[in-house]
Structure formats: C-alpha cells, structure tokens
Amino acid sequence: MNIIVCVKQIPDPASPGALDASTHALKREGKLILDESDAYGVEMALQLVATAGGGEVNIISMAPNGETSGMRTALAMGAAKGLLVSDPALAGSDALTTAKVLAASVTKLGGADLIITGTESSDGYTGTVPEQIAEVLGLPSVTFAKKVKIEGSVLKVDRQSESGYDEVECTLPAVISVTAGVVEPRYPSFKGIMDAKKKPLDVVTASDLAVTPTGWAAAGQKIVNVTQAEARKAGEVIEDDGEAFGKIVAFLENLKLI
Amino acid sequence: MTINNIWVFAQGANGVATTGTLELLTKARSLSSKVTAFVGGDASGFAASLGEHGATKVYATGDLAGKLPGVALSTAMKVIIDGGDSPDVIMFPQNYEGRDTMARLSVKLNRTVLTNNIDLADSTDGVVATTPVFGGNILVATAFSGPGPHLVSFRPKSFVAESASGGAPEIVAVAVPELGTQGGARVVATHAEQTTGPKLDEAAIVVSGGRGLGEAANYSLIEDLAKLLKGAPGASRAIVDAGWVPYSYQVGQTGKVVKPSVYIAAGISGATQHMVGMKGSKSIIAINKDKEAPIFGIADLGIVGDVHKVLPKLIEALKARS
Numbered sequence: 001m002n003i004i005v006c007v008k009q010i011p012d013p014a015s016p017g018a019l020d021a022s023t024h025a026l027k028r029e030g031k032l033i034l035d036e037s038d039a040y041g042v043e044m045a046l047q048l049v050a051t052a053g054g055g056e057v058n059i060i061s062m063a064p065n066g067e068t069s070g071m072r073t074a075l076a077m078g079a080a081k082g083l084l085v086s087d088p089a090l091a092g093s094d095a096l097t098t099a100k101v102l103a104a105s106v107t108k109l110g111g112a113d114l115i116i117t118g119t120e121s122s123d124g125y126t127g128t129v130p131e132q133i134a135e136v137l138g139l140p141s142v143t144f145a146k147k148v149k150i151e152g153s154v155l156k157v158d159r160q161s162e163s164g165y166d167e168v169e170c171t172l173p174a175v176i177s178v179t180a181g182v183v184e185p186r187y188p189s190f191k192g193i194m195d196a197k198k199k200p201l202d203v204v205t206a207s208d209l210a211v212t213p214t215g216w217a218a219a220g221q222k223i224v225n226v227t228q229a230e231a232r233k234a235g236e237v238i239e240d241d242g243e244a245f246g247k248i249v250a251f252l253e254n255l256k257l258i
Numbered sequence: 259m260t261i262n263n264i265w266v267f268a269q270g271a272n273g274v275a276t277t278g279t280l281e282l283l284t285k286a287r288s289l290s291s292k293v294t295a296f297v298g299g300d301a302s303g304f305a306a307s308l309g310e311h312g313a314t315k316v317y318a319t320g321d322l323a324g325k326l327p328g329v330a331l332s333t334a335m336k337v338i339i340d341g342g343d344s345p346d347v348i349m350f351p352q353n354y355e356g357r358d359t360m361a362r363l364s365v366k367l368n369r370t371v372l373t374n375n376i377d378l379a380d381s382t383d384g385v386v387a388t389t390p391v392f393g394g395n396i397l398v399a400t401a402f403s404g405p406g407p408h409l410v411s412f413r414p415k416s417f418v419a420e421s422a423s424g425g426a427p428e429i430v431a432v433a434v435p436e437l438g439t440q441g442g443a444r445v446v447a448t449h450a451e452q453t454t455g456p457k458l459d460e461a462a463i464v465v466s467g468g469r470g471l472g473e474a475a476n477y478s479l480i481e482d483l484a485k486l487l488k489g490a491p492g493a494s495r496a497i498v499d500a501g502w503v504p505y506s507y508q509v510g511q512t513g514k515v516v517k518p519s520v521y522i523a524a525g526i527s528g529a530t531q532h533m534v535g536m537k538g539s540k541s542i543i544a545i546n547k548d549k550e551a552p553i554f555g556i557a558d559l560g561i562v563g564d565v566h567k568v569l570p571k572l573i574e575a576l577k578a579r580s
Contacts, residue, residue, distance in 0.1 A: 019391075024398065026391075094370045095361075125511065126373050131328055131361030140442030141328070143358055146505070160505055161354065164451040168326070171442035181499035220370030224383045225399035229390060232537055232556040237549070240563025245572040248522075248543055251559050255541065257463060257520060258487070258579065 001052035001150070003045040004112040005079070006102050006133070007038040007061050009070030010123040024223040025092060026123060032063065034070035037118040039185035041178050042074045045116050046186075048150060056080040058112070060105040062098060064091045068201055075196035076188030082201040083109055089213040090206055094221060097213065099132030104209035106137060114155070115175045119144055130177035141175040142168050146182050261290045261380045265345040265407075266313070267331075267356050268295035273303030277460075278351045280311045280419035282412060286349055287312030287422065289380055294345065298322060298331040298355065301429065309427040311419065317432045324444040328358025330434045335359070336366045337435060339407065347385060349378070350411040360409050371409045372400055376416040385410075394534055414459065414515045415538065451506055456490050458507065463489030464518045464539070466509055467497065468532075470525020470546060470565055474502035479569040480524060486576045492516065494526045510535035525565045528553030545569070 009032035018027045034042075045057040059074045059082040066086045075082060085101050093101070106115055115137075120127035134141035146165060147158035155170040160179060170176075188196070206213045238244055252258045264286045268279045279295070286293045294315040295301070295308045301318035308316055317338065322330050339345075348363070350356035352374060364371045376397075377388040384401040387410050391398055402408040458464065465487065467480035477497070484491040492514070493507040509516055510532040521539035526532060528544070528551055536542070537556055544557035545568050554560040561568055 019396070019398075095373075096364050096368070096370055099365070120512065126371065127357055128361035128364065128371050128373060131358045132365050134440070135329075135332075135362045135365035138438075138440055140326075140440055141358075142326070142443050143328070144354060159445075161448070163506065164449045164504075166445045166449070167447040168443055169446050170444070171439070174442065179505070180495070181501060220402060220404040221372060222401050222403045223398055224386060224401045227397045227399075229394055229397050231395070232542075234555050235558035235560065237554050237557070237560035237562060239549075240561050240568055242567070242571075244561045244563055245568050245575055247559060247561065248568075248572055249575050251541070251543060252487070252520065255520060258576065 001049050001055035001114070002058070002112045003049055003055070003114045003116060004058050004060055004106055004109060005038070005041045005045045005074065006115065006117040006129075007042065007059055007071065007074055008035045008118070008121045009033065009061055009063050009067050010035045010121060013122055019226060023092065024226050032067045032070050034073040035118065035122050037120070037122055037180050038074075039077075040180055040182050041116040041118055042077050042079060043183045043185040044148060044178050045114075046078045047183060048114070048148065052150065055113070058082065058109055060102060060109070061085070062090065062101050064088060066203060071201060072196045073188060075199045075201070076192040077186055078192065081199055084201060084203045085206065085209065086203050087205040087213060093213065095126040095128045096132060099129050100136055101206060101209065101211050102129070103133050103136035104211050106133070108204070108209060111173065113172050115173070117175070117177045119177045119179055130175055134175035137175070139173055139175050140170050142170050143177045145176045145178045148176065148178065148182070261346045261385065263292045263294070263345045264290040265294045265296050265348040267348065267350040267359060268297045268301070268308060268313070269351065269355065270297065270299060270301065270304045275304040275307045277419055278353070278414050280307070281415065281417040282349045282351065283308065283311040283313055284420050285378060285417040289378065295427070296331070296335065298327050298359070305427060305429055309424045310421040312422060312424055313427045314424070315428045315430065317430050319432045319434050322434065324446065325434065325437065325441060326358070326443045326445065327355040328362050329437055329440050331355075331359045332362035332366060333437060334432050334434045335363055338432065339367070344407060346406040347378070347408045347410060350409070352411045352413050356411055360411055364409055367407060369404065369407065369409055370402070371411070372402070373411045375410055375412050378410060390534065392530065394537055415517050451504055455485065456488070458490040458492055458509070459514045459516055461490035461516075462519045463487045463522070464492050464509070464516050464536070465489055465522045465524065466492035466494065466526060466536070467524050468494035468526030469496045470527070471497070472566070476566065477502055479565070479573070482573050483522070483569060486573060486580070489518070494529070494532050523553050523557070524569060526553055527551040528556070
C-alpha cells in the first residue's frame with residue numbers, strides 16, 4: 001500500500017492575514033507551517049500503511065519560495081520522502097493549475113494506490129483541488145471522508161453528507177479528501193524530527209513536471225476591487241456579577257422572542 | 259460581457275427544491291432572461307417551483323443509482339455543453355455536491371473556478387464575483403478574464419429567494435454517460451442523523467457552544483437552552499473536531515451559515531472560521547470569560563463571565579417563566 005499525501009504549507013494562522021497591495025493575493029512571506037488540516041491526512045496515511053503491513057507514505061507540496069519546514073513536519077511524523085514543486089512562475093496559480101501540478105507530482109513519484117488530501121486549505125479554502133486532481137488523473141474520488149478503511153482492493157469510506165453520512169465503496173487507485181478530526185495526528189518524536197532532516201526531499205520546477213504555469217496573467221481570473229465590508233459594531237459588554245443572565249432575558253423579551 | 263444564458267446547479271430534497279437552489283435562481287433571473295436549472299436527480303416534484311423562481315428550462319438526470327454526483331453530473335454537463343448549449347455562467351451552491359461537480363467540470367472544460375462568493379455582477383469589468391475574506395471584514399471582487407462557461411459557487415443565504423410569475427419550464431431528460439474508471443465510487447448506504455426541533459440553518463434562535471464549555475457533557479446546557487427557546491443547538495469547529503457533537507451542528511466557514519433573529523454564542527471566542535458563519539445574525543449575544551475574545555467585537559450584548567454559571571441561571575429563569 002503506497003500512499004501519497006498532498007500537503008499545503010501556509011502562513012501561521014495565529015498571525016493576522018494580509019493582502020499584497022499590488023497583486024491583492026494573500027501574503028505568504030516568511031516561515032510556513034504544515035496546514036493543520038493536512039496533519040489528519042498524513043496520520044490517516046501512516047495508519048493505513050501500517051494496517052496494510054507494507055508500503056510507504058510520500059508527501060507532495062507546492063510552494064513559491066522553496067519552503068520545506070511544513071513538509072519536514074510530515075516527514076518527522078513518519079512519511080518516507082517528499083517532493084516539493086517550487087517555481088516563481090507558479091505564483092498566483094489558481095486551484096486548477098495547482099491541481100495539475102500536484103497530479104503531475106503524483107505521476108512523477110510513480111503513482112500510488114491512494115492519494116489523500118485535506119478538504120480545503122486553512123488559508124485559501126477554494127476546496128476544489130482534491131476533486132480536480134482526481135479528474136486530471138482520471139481516478140474516482142471520495143471527498144469529505146470521515147472514516148476510511150481498505151479491504152482487499154476496495155476502499156470503504158463513511159462520507160459526510162448534509163444530513164449525516166453515506167457509506168461509499170470505491171475501487172483503487174483513488175483520491176480521497178479527509179475531514180479534520182478523522183484521526184488524532186501524532187506529535188513527531190525527537191528521533192522523528194532528527195530523522196526527517198536526512199529524509200529525501202526533492203525540489204523541482206513546473207517545467208521539470210512538464211506543466212505550463214499560468215501565473216497571474218493567465219489564471220482566468222483577475223481581482224478588480226478590494227473593499228472594506230460594513231463592520232458590525234460591538235454593543236454593550238458587561239462583567240457578570242451573578243445577575244447578568246437577567247440582561248439576556250431582558251434582551252430576548254425586548255425582541256418579543258420570549 | 260453580457261450574460262445571455264445562465265445555468266443553476268439545482269437540488270431537491272424529499273421532492274422539494276432546496277432553499278439554496280431558489281436563492282440562486284432568484285439571482286440568476288436578475289442577470290439573464292434565459293435561466294436553466296440542472297437537476298442531478300428526479301425533478302418532477304419541484305420543476306414548477308423552479309419555474310416560479312426563474313428557470314425557463316430544466317435539465318434532469320433522474321436517479322443517479324448510487325453514483326457520486328461530482329463525476330456523474332460534470333460528465334453529463336460536459337456532453338450538453340459540447341452539444342451546443344454552452345452557458346456563459348454556471349452558478350453552484352457551496353456544498354458537497356456543488357463543489358465536487360464544479361471541480362470536475364473545471365478540469366473537463368479547462369476553466370478556473372471562483373468559490374465562496376456572496377454576489378455576482380455583470381459589469382464593465384466582465385462577470386464579477388464577490389467573496390468575503392478575513393472573516394468577512396474585506397470584500398474581494400474578482401472578474402473572470404477568460405472565455406466562459408464561468409464556474410462560480412456561492413455561500414448559502416447570499417441571496418433572498420423570491421418567487422416570480424414564471425410559468426412551467428421546459429423539462430429535458432439528460433442521460434448520464436458511462437463513467438469508466440472515474441466512476442469507481444458507489445454509495446451503498448445512507449445514514450441520516452435524528453434531529454428534533456427546527457433545522458440549524460432555518461431556526462429563529464441558534465444557541466452555539468464552544469471550547470469554553472470545558473467538556474462534552476456540558477453541551478447539554480446548550481441543548482437545554484436551545485429547546486427552551488424553541489431554537490436549534492449549534493457548535494464551533496473546535497468541539498466538532500474534538501468529537502463532542504456531530505459535524506451537522508457546526509456553524510462557520512466549513513459548516514452551516516446561519517442568520518437567525520438571535521444567535522447566542524456560549525464559550526466561543528470567535529475564530530474567523532466561526533464568525534463567517536454567524537455574523538449575518540440579526541442580533542448576537544456572547545458569553546465568554548475572556549473579555550478580549552473577538553466575539554465581543556460583533557456582539558450586541560456581551561457577558562464577560564463563566565458559561566457554567568450564566569447558562570444554568572438563564573435556563574432556570576426561562577423555565578420559571580414557562
């Protein structure tokens with residue numbers, strides 16, 4: 001069982017986001033970290049390979065500035081090797097180009113039995129890349145997987161739905177996107193962190209993968225305006241003195257809701 | 259450009275068109291006189307309603323027989339587009355089926371996608387979609403620059419559904435072609451969670467709990483309060499990820515968008531991801547022990563206090579009234 005996990009390295013969500021003044025794109029400067037929503041996919045892959053009793057987990061990612069610190073986290077968790085596509089010409093790529101690059105990366109690694117992604121990134125959240133990768137590779141896909149197991153050559157997934165969940169069976173190879181909370185991601189051990197520094201992590205360009213970058217000019221979309229939304233104002237804030245519940249009762253009464 | 263032909267990805271549940279579908283049709287008919295509803299399933303029960311809301315034509319695939327909608331519907335759409343009915347814009351709802359179908363279709367047509375939008379305009383810049391970023395504090399307007407069909411998805415409740423005096427639409431049956439390897443996934447069973455009371459995204463009052471509740475057992479305070487107020491209980495992503503409540507309770511960017519008369523946030527600090535899903539509420543009441551919590555920045559009434567003390571007293575006071 002060989003699994004490839006697509007991961008994204010993003011600016012630390014704890015620091016406030018900003019848009020670049022000239023391109024209006026999300027600023028992605030400085031150190032990038034492993035998107036927390038991708039840690040679930042890495043953990044899921046490690047568990048599935050362990051259950052299968054053989055194979056390896058490989059990591060692919062695309063980032064504009066050769067950043068690998070987030071990928072090292074995934075390697076420290078137990079992934080075998082990484083492939084990073086880093087090319088200034090890819091800056092400003094839309095989700096479709098990203099999917100083409102990641103699909104070409106999967107092929108470069110020789111394919112896999114299963115390709116795992118998150119449902120959407122925490123910084124851009126377009127949310128279409130998993131299904132787009134599957135379409136580029138001509139594979140079936142199951143998005144929003146909340147429980148995954150493999151029986152022989154059949155993938156069995158509990159897929160989240162609007163009202164509950166669906167049981168889905170799928171042939172392999174396939175692409176799945178996994179929801180947060182699907183498994184508990186492990187913390188890298190000290191040994192894992194030290195080992196990760198020596199694990200292979202290739203850095204390639206778009207042309208190495210024979211993908212034509214669209215970049216800003218040909219992404220098929222152009223930001224034409226950025227405006228401040230009408231802000232919601234803060235109202236009354238009070239410290240609870242033991243009687244603050246009365247304020248809520250009065251508030252609801254005032255609106256004729258009770 | 260001028261929009262002459264719009265498709266709306268339309269959905270029904272229990273023989274009724276979803277509210278989200280009617281919202282998109284209402285917007286579509288304001289932009290184009292030719293509006294087509296594409297239904298992945300049987301549309302016979304609600305085609306008239308689609309017509310009343312602006313659809314002049316309905317494509318319907320009939321039952322998908324366990325095929326996953328993303329691959330099945332995008333393949334069916336591609337056949338129609340190649341056959342000559344190529345729309346300028348296809349509007350999708352931001353949900354599982356809409357997102358999967360749009361993503362597959364974007365590869366088939368080699369077109370970009372714009373997701374998470376709240377508005378669409380036909381302007382001198384072209385077809386322009388507006389999306390809120392950073393918790394909705396900033397609005398980004400993006401124009402499609404290439405040829406159509408332009409693929410664009412919308413957050414629920416972006417538009418208000420209004421019926422017009424539209425007549426019965428033309429109904430055209432659409433076949434789903436053989437899907438090959440890509441169609442290797444099948445739904446073998448469906449499970450619906452039991453819910454009582456109003457639906458989360460339709461309730462007049464929503465009471466949501468977060469990490470500040472301390473432990474899963476304390477979520478009963480949220481359920482009790484919601485029940486007393488005839489509202490629906492909701493949750494932050496943090497406690498859904500922690501497994502305290504099912505995903506269907508989640509309010510926020512990756513969960514439900516709610517716009518109730520009153521939203522009560524208990525033990526929720528107000529992460530961007532949560533605020534996006536509830537800041538459209540008419541009134542917001544927040545209870546949190548951290549007076550610096552971002553939620554107080556948008557609350558009409560903020561109580562700096564311990565939810566374990568405030569909620570039980572509030573519940574007692576409401577019980578005493580009924």
